[in-house]
Amino acid sequence: MFENLQERLGKTLKNISGRGRLTEDNIKDTLREVRMAFLEADVALPVVREFVKQVKERAVGVEVTKSLSPGQVFIKIVREELEKAMGEANEELSLNAQPPAVVMMAGLQGAGKTTSVGKLAKFLKERKKKSVLVVSADVYRPAAIKQLETLASEVDVDFFPSDISQKPVDIASAAISYAKKKFIDVVLVDTAGRLHVDNEMMGEIKDLHKAINPIETLFVVDAMTGQDAANTAKAFDEALPLTGVILTKTDGDARGGAALSIRHITGKPIKFMGVGERTDALEPFHPDRIASRILGMGDVLSLIEEVEMKVDKEKAAKVAEKVFKGNGFTLDDFAEQLKQMKNMGGMMSMLDKLPGMQNLPDAVKGQMGDKTFIQMEAIISSMTKQERARPEIIKGSRKKRIAAGSGTQVQEINKLLKQFTQMQKMMKKMKGKGGMQKMMRGMKGMLPPGMMGGGGPKF
Incomplete structure (x- = not known):
């Protein structure tokens, strides 16, 4: 999400200059570029106008401190105004009521309403430790009722x-x-939905x-409809007292117009965003973290929360202990690492939350996509137990068999084995005094130019 806006703003904000203070003249071109970037991201015009006006009012004449350059001051102002436009802080669900707390989901057909009910049920059960009952009052689509039953079973809620013969009011009551x-x-x-x-x-x-x-009363809306999402939310809000919005399909939306328009147009907070198809792909919407992501500063807090929730700490500790004791790092361990990464939404989902990742070349991003990880898992699964324990025995005929079993080419088997060998070497460096520093030096050699390079940490 926000890839286009992130790229455009990144280039624009890099160009700003000033002589000790920000003036109307030296921010004029930058503001014009910011305005164009927002319009291209399908942000509603009233939102764009208000945003640019606020940034200009705050920036013009601001004295620049010794510790900050004019560009840094301007970016700080842009970030704070982005947060304000999206609601400043995450607003949690208000469930402090006499049980049961009733949450109604509304929205148009195809917005991902039923899927969001399943995701929200899982979120409330696992993160808020609530018992949850789901019910479908959609009497027009028998498939929606069946879909919700399947999702309830999957996330283990009632x-x-x-x-379809019943009335919605009777069902819900x-x-x-x-x-x-x-x-x-x-x-x-x-x-x-309609x-x-x-x-x-x-x-x-x-x-x-x-x-x-x-x-x-939550309004579920597809992020890919851009500013139309905000207009539809407004129409619903005029009929119902909405308390918040769930923005779905944000993983498929490169623009971000909906996220930046909804709060301004409806006055209602975005409470959650759907970030994928899996039942755990629902995140609380934090405007401050999203503002950081838009400006290429990453979202390390969300990444830490994800690691806390989704990484199996026992398995990770066992692998670490094994490596430190000098018992080696096998392809089974490698496969386990891939599985843990997949649980967190894949490598690109993790990288998106790290600062500066928008500068990675497309070729490098392509090598880190989910497809690559699925392929790696398939290759390792096609190996025998002996091959996974001793990859050095994997030669010509074995490679052909593994390639046929995993639906890949021999070149891809070679590539995986090379990556695994590099990882094994890094793991060996972790043993003994100064192991972590040695490992980081090894990693530096494997990363693309510019990452951990000039200006980055020295080991």
Whole structure:
């Protein structure tokens, strides 16, 4: 998400210069570029105007301290205004109510509403330690009811059955009554969507809202619709008292116009964003972290949280202990590392959260995509136990067999074995005094130019 905006702003903000202070003249061209970058990212025009106006008012005449250059001061102002445009801080779900806390999900068809119910159920169960019941009041699409049942089973939460012969109000009311009897903490109500906003739909959803009186009414919207997402959210907000927004499919949106427009147009906070298809691909929306990401400063806090949640610490500790004891690093260990990385959304998901990663050449990014990791896993899975323990025995005929079994080419087997050998050497360097420094030196040789190079840490 935000790749286009990140790239454009990165180039623009690099060019700003000044002589001890920022003036209208020396920021004029930069502001014009910022405006164009926002418009290309499909940010709504009123938002762009307000943003540029605020940055200009704050920047002109600002004295530059000795510790900051004019460019750094300008970037600081841009960052703070980005945060303000998106809501300044993450707003959590308000679930402090007499159980069950009812959360109603609204939105157009195809926005990812039912999937978001499943993701949110998993988030509440695992991160907030809540018992959750999900129910579908979408009586127009039997497939939606079945989909929610499947998702509930996958994320291990309660599912309340419904069918198309029932009325939405009756379904939701029965689910809430059931949750009260079973002392369930949260009820998530999935509602029917339409291809566009219409009077019939709005009338029905208003009746449902009135009957169940949810503590949270979340609008689910597709990020890829850009500023239209904000306009649709506004139409829903006029009919329903929305409490927040879930922005879906952000992993497929390179522009980011929706994220920057919604808060300004609706006044409602983005509470979550969907970052992939997996049931754990739902992140709380932190405007400060997103602002950092847009400006190429990374999002290390989110990365740390992800590592805490998704990395199996016991397995990681076992591999580390094994390496430090000098028992070697095998292809089985390598496969385990790949699996852990996949659990965190893949290498690119991790790299996106690190500062300066937008400067990586496309060729390098291409080698770090999910496809490469899936291929590596397939290759290792096609090896015998003996081959995984002693990769040096993998020669001609074995390589051909592994390639055929994994649907790859012999060149790809060679490439993986070379990468594994380099990793093995690094792991050996970790033993003994100053091991970590030696390993980092080894890594430096494997990374593309510019990473850990000039200006980076010296080992």
